[in-house]
Amino acid sequence: MKVLMFGWEYPPHVYGGLATANFGITQGLHAQGDIDITLCLPKPFGDEDHTAARIVAMNCVPIAWRNVDYDYVKSRIGNVMDPDYYYRLRDHLYADFNYMYVNELGCMDFAGGYPSNLHDEINNYSIIAGVVARTEDFDIIHAHDWLTYPAGIHAKRVSGKPLCIHVHATDFDRSRGNVNPTVYSIEKDGMDNADCIMCVSELTRQTVINQYHQDPRKCFAMHNAVYPLRQELQDIPRPDHTGKEKIVTFLGRLTMQKGPEYFVEAANMVLHRTRNVRFCMAGSGDMMDQMIYLAAKRGIADRFHFPGFMRGKEVYECLKDSDVYVMPSVSEPFGISPLEAMQCGTPTIISKQSGCGEILTNCIKVDYWDVHALADAIYSICHNDGLFHYLQEEGKKEVDQITWEKVGLRIRKLYDQLLSR
Template identity: 85%
Template sequence: MKVLMFGWEYPPHVYGGLATANYGITEGLHAQGDLDITLCLPKPWGDEDRRAANIVAMNSVPIAWRDVEYEYVKSRIGHVMSPDYYYRLRDNIYADFNYMHVNDLGCMEFAGGYPSNLHEEINNYSIIAGVVARTEEFDIIHAHDWLTYPAGIHAKLVSGKPLCIHVHATDFDRSRGKVNPTVYSIEKNGMDNADCIMCVSELTRQTVINQYHQDPRKCFTVHNAVYPLKQEYDEIQRPDHTGKEKVVTFLGRITMQKGPEYFVEAASMVLHRTRNVRFCMAGSGDMMNAMIQLAAERGIADRFHFPGFMRGKQVYECLKDSDVYVMPSVSEPFGISPLEAMQCGTPSIISKQSGCAEILNNCIKVDYWDIHAMADAIYSICANDSLFNYLKEEGKREVDQITWEKVGLWIRELYERTLGWR
């Protein structure tokens, strides 16, 4: 089976959870041995792991015909894409896009990530998808999140192949209900045109059905997973904090959706009971300054640390250095970070309003707004060695069974159902 997949970010260039999920899904599908995946990305850098998928650099796909020498093409894009593939794509340009802002190779540039002109880049990406869809041979299309839905729709119109979309989040999650009408319309158009809708949790599936008015028969829950720790991360030693200060960590975007203020308020309550705990709020976001201010107002700034955005090995060093991981999200479609924490042997507290709460048992679940319960849970794990050890051992054992290979098998079955092969 051949899959044409549209993504937006991919390790090692991680801007959020979407990159981690896209990588895990691709690896899980590749592990089956007989799936051929072509993954389109706006601006790959050339250092991505390409074992699981053939990566197409959308900023190197010509949409306007240019007469250029092979060696020049190679010098310009050879680090991310084959010059031979460039010429194949050039022969499948289906309209005159010279009126658009293209470079000397006839390609459109992308900033990468989430720039201020994001909607323009989403539209440009969808135009380029038409050229790729006319060049590639594939059985099914898989588009990840709203950023790539227009590309998926265009590829479907060009090829006539069925479209699966993967809902990693909706604007209802990101905005606490204050939905951006432009984003909502892109999301709904993607869902309306999809033949199969994969949702990262039942929570998200119900949002898709009720808020976007989709047929439940084409909506399926596909929970996320974690991939095994790399050896260099697995070898990171957990420090022994017995009789020492405990460390409690929040790691993620410091923004409204993630509920950082509830973490600070719970921390304040814990620190009224003991001063033998330090709190770490790792990440960046539009509420970071407000959280620094709130910690100062509560008189706990001397117990609070804001190390900023972390990636790669830093994340796992932070998780292994922690005695408790807390994810107080107001609305979390899934939430991979608690799985990563439990994988590191770090007891986790998660909000009941998160998708991962549907599949995790060996952690503590609280309502995001119940700072009393959150504070009690943090204090109990820090003060009770037996509880800490139980959650550490059983949590790791549970998460080690939640693999991307199992997710890949389920996605494959959904592909085959959508294609009418079963």
């Protein structure tokens, strides 16, 4: 089976959970041995893992014909794309896009990540998808999140092949209900045109059905997973904080969706009961200054640390150095980070508004707004060794059974059902 997949980010260049999920899904599908994946990315850097998917650099796909020398093409894009593939794509141009801004190779540049002109990049990406869809041989299309839905729709119209979309989040999650009408329109158009909608949780599936008015029969919950820790991550030592200061960690985007203010307020309550705890708020986002000011206003700035955005090994070092991990999200479609924390042997507290709570048992769940319950849970784990060790051991056992290979099998089953119609 051949899959044409549209993604937006991919490790090691991680901007959020989408990269981690995209990587896990491709690996889980590849593990079956008979699925070939062509993964389109706006701006790959050449250091991505190619074992599970052949990566197409959309910023190296020509949309305007250029008579250029082979050696020059190789010098310009050889680190991310085979020059022969560039010429193959050039021969499948379906329109003249010279009126758009293209470079000397007839390609469009991408900033990568989430720039201020994101909507322009989404549109450009969808145009380029037409060239790729006319060139590639594939059985099914798989588009990740609203950024790539227009590309998936274009590929479907070009090829007539079925379209699966993967809903990792909706704008209802990101905006606390203050939905951006442009984003909503893109999301709904993707859902309306999809033959199959995979949602990262039942929570998200219900949002898709009720807020985007989709047929429940084509909507499926497809929970995320984690990969076993690499040996170098397993080898990171876990400090023993017995009789010492405990460390409680929030790790994620500092945006209203993630509920960082509830973490600070709960910390304030804990610190009224004990001063033997430090709080780490790792990440970046538009609420960072607000959280620093809030910690200062509550008089707990001396107990708070703001190390900024973390990636790669830093994340696992932070998780292993923590006695409690907290994800107080207001609306979390899934949330992979609690699974990663539990992998590291860190007892975890999540909000009941988190999709991962549908598959996790050995963690503590509270309503995001109930800062009293959150504070009690933090204090209990920090001061009850029995509870700490139970959540540590049973949590790790639980997440070790939640694998991307199992997710890949479930996705494959949906592919087969779609293709058999």
